[in-house]
Amino acid sequence: MPQPIAYLSFDGNCKEAMYYYEQTLGGKITVMMNGAESPMAAMIPPESAHRILHARLELPDGGMLFAGDCPQQMPYEGIKGVSFALNYETTEEANRIFNALAEGGQITMPMQGAFWAKCWGMLVDKYGTPWIINGEPLPI
Structure with missing residues (x-):
């Protein structure tokens, strides 16, 4: 598939x-x-x-x-309505990636625990790409 x-x-x-x-x-x-x-x-x-x-x-x-x-003749409106999720096996790796992507960007949800992962956070990086970073996903 x-x-x-x-x-x-x-x-x-x-x-x-x-x-x-x-x-x-x-x-x-x-x-x-x-x-x-x-x-x-x-x-x-x-x-x-x-x-x-x-x-x-x-x-x-x-x-x-x-x-x-984006083709120059088209209006560029940025990335809308989607976030890109990345899962990491450890909280350490998730935090490292989160902090690297957050540099020069905007944190929209700081790293914290959740029912689906030991840690997760949301940010928009300096290029306008929205990310969700999960560390140590948990069974739901």
């Missing part, structure tokens, strides 16, 4: 954000293609050629995160 893959949209800072996620979350960027490098290069306006058309970050557990810059 297909697994859902988050596809993040950015307003010209996709490359910076994805390298930040690579460093913070681990994994490896396997695709970072701008408009000029794509098979569609002839159709991309020159002022948009530097924008990322497709990026792929492969995470250590086999998950993936895709991203791209």
Whole structure:
């Protein structure tokens, strides 16, 4: 069965954000293609050629995160109505990732205990991506 893959949209800072996620979350960027490098290069306006058309970050557990810059001619409204949840086996790892993603962003729910995990918290990172971080998930 297909697994859902988050596809993040950015307003010209996709490359910076994805390298930040690579460093913070681990994994490896396997695709970072701008408009000029794509098979569609002839159709991309020159002022948009530097924008990322497709990026792929492969995470250590086999998950993936895709991203791209919003086309310049379209209004960018940010990421709305979704949060990206990450589960970590230990509270230490969850806290480390939470603190790293929170740097320069906004904590919307500090790390705390819950019935589904020994610790969890919510934040919006400096790129506008909303995250939910869980440490040591508990059986429900």
